[in-house]
Amino acid sequence: MGKDVSYDEFYSLLTEFRDPIFLCHRNADPDAIGSAYALREVFGGTIGVVDSVDRISTTLLNYLEVKPIHRPDLSRHDITVVLDTSTHAQIDGIELGRYCLIDHHTTNNLLENSEFYIHKPTSSTAEIIYTMLHDAGHSFSLEMGIALVAGIITDTGHFKHATPDAMRITADLLEEARVQYGEVLDLLSSTPHDVSMRIAMMKTAMRAQIVRVGDWIIATSHVSSFNGAAAATLVNIGADVAFVASAVGENVRISSRARRAAIEKGVALGRMLDEMGKRHNGTGGGHDGAAGLEAKGKQDEILSECVERVRQILEE
Numbered sequence: 316m317g318k319d320v321s322y323d324e325f326y327s328l329l330t331e332f333r334d335p336i337f338l339c340h341r342n343a344d345p346d347a348i349g350s351a352y353a354l355r356e357v358f359g360g361t362i363g364v365v366d367s368v369d370r371i372s373t374t375l376l377n378y379l380e381v382k383p384i385h386r387p388d389l390s391r392h393d394i395t396v397v398l399d400t401s402t403h404a405q406i407d408g409i410e411l412g413r414y415c416l417i418d419h420h421t422t423n424n425l426l427e428n429s430e431f432y433i434h435k436p437t438s439s440t441a442e443i444i445y446t447m448l449h450d451a452g453h454s455f456s457l458e459m460g461i462a463l464v465a466g467i468i469t470d471t472g473h474f475k476h477a478t479p480d481a482m483r484i485t486a487d488l489l490e491e492a493r494v495q496y497g498e499v500l501d502l503l504s505s506t507p508h509d510v511s512m513r514i515a516m517m518k519t520a521m522r523a524q525i526v527r528v529g530d531w532i533i534a535t536s537h538v539s540s541f542n543g544a545a546a547a548t549l550v551n552i553g554a555d556v557a558f559v560a561s562a563v564g565e566n567v568r569i570s571s572r573a574r575r576a577a578i579e580k581g582v583a584l585g586r587m588l589d590e591m592g593k594r595h596n597g598t599g600g601g602h603d604g605a606a607g608l609e610a611k612g613k614q615d616e617i618l619s620e621c622v623e624r625v626r627q628i629l630e631e
């Protein structure tokens with residue numbers, strides 16, 4: 316059984332290792348990445364991710380100028396520090412070897428085989444990291460502050476689920492690391508930073524065709540690239556369901572997004588685009604609220620079929 320240690324003990328135990336790897340869960344979020352970054356700044360070592368990182372974390376990593384190691388070979392490090400992870404599935408079941416753990420989820424099935432751990436139900440892992448480093452007398456660079464505040468903001472749903480501790484720690488970090496709160500919000504904003512991407516989003520909106528079905532809005536558009544982000548943008552600015560097409564050689568690629576209310580009404584984009592893929596010599600699929608299709612055919616005809624299928628569901 317792993318040893319349940321105090322923040323102080325965890326800190327001194329970790330200093331005994333020469334080359335730790337800070338491992339983030341699958342589709343790593345800013346809480347995992349921000350925590351890994353702050354610890355690496357103090358203890359040295361490496362940041363690892365089991366596969367991908369989420370979109371906001373990609374922005375955060377670019378800002379921090381950090382490239383994590385994908386699918387790292389853990390055996391090359393003398394200890395793995397598993398962060399923000401509560402199940403083995405979240406790290407794709409990889410063999411952990413010698414590891415310790417810091418996590419804030421209410422249940423955690425990785426404690427038993429760890430060497431030592433901190434498992435405290437808080438609203439984010441970043442809060443635990445801040446407290447541990449602060450109590451050990453560390454100061455926080457601007458980058459560490461931004462990384463940890465980004466973790467707290469995203470894990471508390473922009474403070475909707477924040478505890479008083481999360482608020483206090485955020486305030487302390489803003490002060491100690493001289494972080495402007497607005498700077499973190501800008502970093503986390505869904506507005507793309509890349510200028511060609513921003514232009515693509517604006518063109519998507521300009522070219523949008525709007526179909527109203529009762530109080531529902533279905534939007535379609537086309538753009539030469541970034542069509543996934545473009546479909547998300549149309550939903551962000553008011554569509555209930557959006558389809559954005561791009562031409563890919565002789566094929567048409569469609570990205571789609573739907574709001575929760577449309578999904579509850581029965582829109583299941585993954586299944587729908589899977590069916591359309593089969594009908595149009597292509598492939599499609601995904602989730603209820605986000606799916607894609609690549610198929611043969613005319614862009615306008617395929618978009619019209621998407622709209623018709625959704626209209627039938629929304630009219631019921």
Ligand SMILES: [Mn+2]
Pocket residue numbers: 346347399419438439440470
């Ligand atoms: Mn978390």
